Amino acid sequence: MRVMAQMGMVMNLDKCIGCHTCSVTCKQAWTNRAGTEYVWFNNVETRPGQGYPRRYEDQEKWRGGWELNGRGRLKLRTGSRLKRLLTIFSSPVQPKLEDYYEPWTYDYQTLIDAPLGDDFPVARPKSLITGEDTKITWSANWDDDLGGASEMGHLDPVVEKVRRESEDAIKFQFEQTFMFYLPRICEHCLNPSCMASCPSGAIYKREEDGIVLVDQDRCRGWRQCITGCPYKKIYFNHRTGKAEKCTLCYPRLEVGLPTVCSETCVGRLRYLGLFLYDADKVTEAASTPDEQDLYEAQLDLMLDPDDPEVIRAAREQDIPDDWMDAARRSPVYALAKKYRVALPLHPEYRTMPMVWYIPPLSPIVDLLRDQGHDAESAGTLFGAIEALRIPVEYLAELFTAGDTDLVTGVLRKLAAMRAYLRDITLDRERDESIPASVGMSGATMYEMYRLLAIAKYEERYVIPTAHYERAHELEELGCSLDFDGGPYEIGESGPFGEASGRPAPVAVETYQALRDRQTAGEAASSESLRGRVNLLNWDGNGAPTGLFPPRGEPDAPADEPAGDAPGGRR
Amino acid sequence: MSVLLWGILPYVMVAVFVGGLIWRYRYDQFGWTTRSSQLYESRLLRIGSPLFHFGILVVVIGHVVGLFIPQEWTAAVGVTEDLYHLLALGLGTVAGIATLVGVGILVYRRRTTGPVFMATTKNDKTMYVVLVAAIIAGLATTVISVFGPHEEVTYRDTVSPWFRSLFILQPDIQAMSEASFAFQLHTVVGMLLFLIWPFTRLVHAFTAPVHYLFRPYIIYRSRDGRPSASRGIRRGWTAVGTPDRTSDRRVPGPGPNAVPGPGNPGAGARRKDRTGGGTR
Incomplete structure (x- = not known):
């Protein structure tokens, strides 16, 4: 057994209101640069819908992920390694820009510069690719809220599949239809096919927390990963010629802050925490013959952090004790394995994705309420889950490779929780038969309710900080660093004037300070800077030591905040 | 003239070529890429590339x-x-x-x-011009050696001996x-191509991923193994709509939007916009 830790995420789809705040903040943080205009590390899709890039789930076309060969062994859908090398000069099935969308801006300058005339000046859309006038025809969420579904709904690959396999077609008449939002980030898979596709070996998985990253120095722009990823969550920066992807905000996680998308999520539907898994068994699990068994196989990989044997094995792998503690408190482990309500997205791609989803019960609840039924009673809900085949089949295609029983099971748990909690809230007698009917005890169900409904910040995001004491000191104090380019000084000008030579790396210190500022009541500490102040981190609270040169009396407390400092609190 | 072209230029070329490649590999890993344009257009690329x-691989062989x-070997x-x-x-x-x-297709495209x-x-x-x-x-x-007037001496008696003599540091200038003239022109242009090679996108040829055939599929790397952000960093991110993108239009300048953002590891925050025209 080789125990490894994996940072995972669970999204509770019932709570997603489709506000796109996660997408926008993520874009501001990571992809607001030239070359990544069309890139959304985080995007929110309305389902049913085509998604972003369009119809990315159609693996017959895009050939992402893994499949089993004749001997039952894993192979990439794009074929053998040699075949990929031979097709390297023109990647056969790479999505084009129009499969994402052509990014644009508006010619705002005209609004200011236009000469006086009879007509109001108009800010025309300009393509960010060609700089020419453009006609906006698509975007990352063009079919938001089922926009255009009556014409384009059938283009959803999942709809196609469900229609093919079931007699009753999914109707896109709005009074009968259902809809939910699906926020997507990189899955940080245990068995990533992007990594396996990369000819340069630039994509790697971090040993410590399982985050999948692209080494920008090693990437040579062969573009195989873009085809390899079935979720199409690796993007090509067309300016730098390198692949880029969601980083799970690793600099934030390292200091214990949640990802930007989680932090800013309005519905508080995201959970972050650790999984422990057995790295030796990943390939075996991903090779499970029946696609519908992949969910169970993936769940079996997740190790119980309370199991003494797992604890011993984790010690051998040098997993620190505070990480083990975090694994025990992990909300994602609880939702995925303990309560078994979180499901992986498209397990049939065999990549073992580590972003899990709690399927939405709300389409069913809404429908019942609209029809005048009691949408909170267990009996009605259970009956409706059984009766409403289409939403269940659709969800099953997304989360369980088509196994409707699994999805039904999860939805019944969520329905049971609603019914059981209503009795508690209304001070009625608890009906213990409700949790029992879905195989849970009343206490467990209440725990699950607490985690799903009222978990606070610290319970939703259980993030152990990284152990990089040594590296951290080195970076922060600006000592010479040992690497093949030789030592260099941080914060000093190079031989050819200001900012020449090697630029300072992204400082861990910046994120440390960010955390300090978010969690502390007073102005951010400046101890580590040896009396100097990093103005970038100064939040305007008071006058930290070192901001001004010392006055006559050296014993005057200079670090006293000027007044009450509310800015430091959240 | 002959000495300059066939005696000195080859060694200058080798020095610049090798030195340039080493320099670029050490200091410009971030710029070392194919800079593929398949995202923009793939129909013509699929044929041309x-x-x-x-074609060029066969030509190299x-x-x-x-x-x-040498001629004697094949004869033997x-x-x-x-x-x-x-x-x-x-x-x-x-x-x-x-x-x-x-x-031709690629240039047309x-x-x-x-x-x-x-x-x-x-x-x-x-x-592209040199290439x-x-x-x-x-x-x-x-073409000339097929259809042109038949010559008694072929390149195997002139160019090849000269080429091999370069390696023993006794260039056979006379042979070359x-x-x-066609061979001489081709040789000079070829040397020119190798001279500029390290400073163009052609460098991607030297990181042809042959090792891909032998590596394991899944790669783990420890964070401590290689400080992610402290590698030599040369290029900066540029903000959307920067001057070089909107070349002939009114440009409001980088402005406050040009704050460099952090990228993926190895390409962390940059203090300055360092993107020059092409390679540096």
């Missing part, structure tokens, strides 16, 4: 065989002069034409597809001077 690349293997194996030339010229012509057609043309730097243009010139001159030597 494989045609060019496979042809050059190696033609330049390195029993390959007659005529058979050798038939093979060499046949294969060379096919590969050469494939390469030329391929690069680059000129006519708006986004691809916008992404083309001065560096690229210079490189196409080298290919045309090379193909010309082949006797070669035909």
Whole structure:
């Protein structure tokens, strides 16, 4: 057994209101640069819908992920390694820009510069690719809220599949239809096919927390990963010629802050925490013959952090004790394995994705309420889950490779929780038969309710900080660093004037300070800077030591905040 | 003149080529990429790029065989002069034409597809001129030796001995001077191509991912193994809508939006916008 830790995420789809705040903040943080205009590390899709890039789930076309060969062994859908090398000069099935969308801006300058005339000046859309006038025809969420579904709904690959396999077609008449939002980030898979596709070996998985990253120095722009990823969550920066992807905000996680998308999520539907898994068994699990068994196989990989044997094995792998503690408190482990309500997205791609989803019960609840039924009673809900085949089949295609029983099971748990909690809230007698009917005890169900409904910040995001004491000191104090380019000084000008030579790396210190500022009541500490102040981190609270040169009396407390400092609190 | 061209230039070329590659590899890992434009256009690329690349690979093999293997060796194996030339010229012509057609399609695509043309730097243009010139001159030597007046001395008696003599540091300038003008032109343009090679996007040829065939699929790397952000960082991120993207339009300047953002590891925050035109 080789125990490894994996940072995972669970999204509770019932709570997603489709506000796109996660997408926008993520874009501001990571992809607001030239070359990544069309890139959304985080995007929110309305389902049913085509998604972003369009119809990315159609693996017959895009050939992402893994499949089993004749001997039952894993192979990439794009074929053998040699075949990929031979097709390297023109990647056969790479999505084009129009499969994402052509990014644009508006010619705002005209609004200011236009000469006086009879007509109001108009800010025309300009393509960010060609700089020419453009006609906006698509975007990352063009079919938001089922926009255009009556014409384009059938283009959803999942709809196609469900229609093919079931007699009753999914109707896109709005009074009968259902809809939910699906926020997507990189899955940080245990068995990533992007990594396996990369000819340069630039994509790697971090040993410590399982985050999948692209080494920008090693990437040579062969573009195989873009085809390899079935979720199409690796993007090509067309300016730098390198692949880029969601980083799970690793600099934030390292200091214990949640990802930007989680932090800013309005519905508080995201959970972050650790999984422990057995790295030796990943390939075996991903090779499970029946696609519908992949969910169970993936769940079996997740190790119980309370199991003494797992604890011993984790010690051998040098997993620190505070990480083990975090694994025990992990909300994602609880939702995925303990309560078994979180499901992986498209397990049939065999990549073992580590972003899990709690399927939405709300389409069913809404429908019942609209029809005048009691949408909170267990009996009605259970009956409706059984009766409403289409939403269940659709969800099953997304989360369980088509196994409707699994999805039904999860939805019944969520329905049971609603019914059981209503009795508690209304001070009625608890009906213990409700949790029992879905195989849970009343206490467990209440725990699950607490985690799903009222978990606070610290319970939703259980993030152990990284152990990089040594590296951290080195970076922060600006000592010479040992690497093949030789030592260099941080914060000093190079031989050819200001900012020449090697630029300072992204400082861990910046994120440390960010955390300090978010969690502390007073102005951010400046101890580590040896009396100097990093103005970038100064939040305007008071006058930290070192901001001004010392006055006559050296014993005057200079670090006293000027007044009450509310800015430091959240 | 002969001494300069056939005695000095080759060594200058080697020095710049090798030194340049080492320098670039050490200091510009971030800029070391194919800079693929497939995202913009893939219909023409799908024909042109494989045609060019496979063509040029065959051409490279042809050059190696033609330049390195002395005439006596092939004769010893029993390959007659005529058979050798038939093979060499046949294969060379096919590969050469494939390469030329391929690069022709690629240049046409680059000129006519708006986004691809916008992404083309001065560096690229210079490189294309030299590259196409080298290919045309090379193909010309082949064509001339097929259809032109039959010459008693072939490149195997002139260019190849000179080429091999370079390695023992005793350049056979005399041999090369006797070669035909077409061969001399092709050689000079070829040397020019190698001179600029390390400073263009052509460097991607030297990181051809052959090791991919032998590595494990899943790669784990420890965070401590390699401080992610402290590698040599040369290029900066540029903000959306920067001057070089909106070349001939009113440009409000980088402005406050030009704050460099953090990227993926190894390309962390940059203090300054450092993107120059093409390679640096």
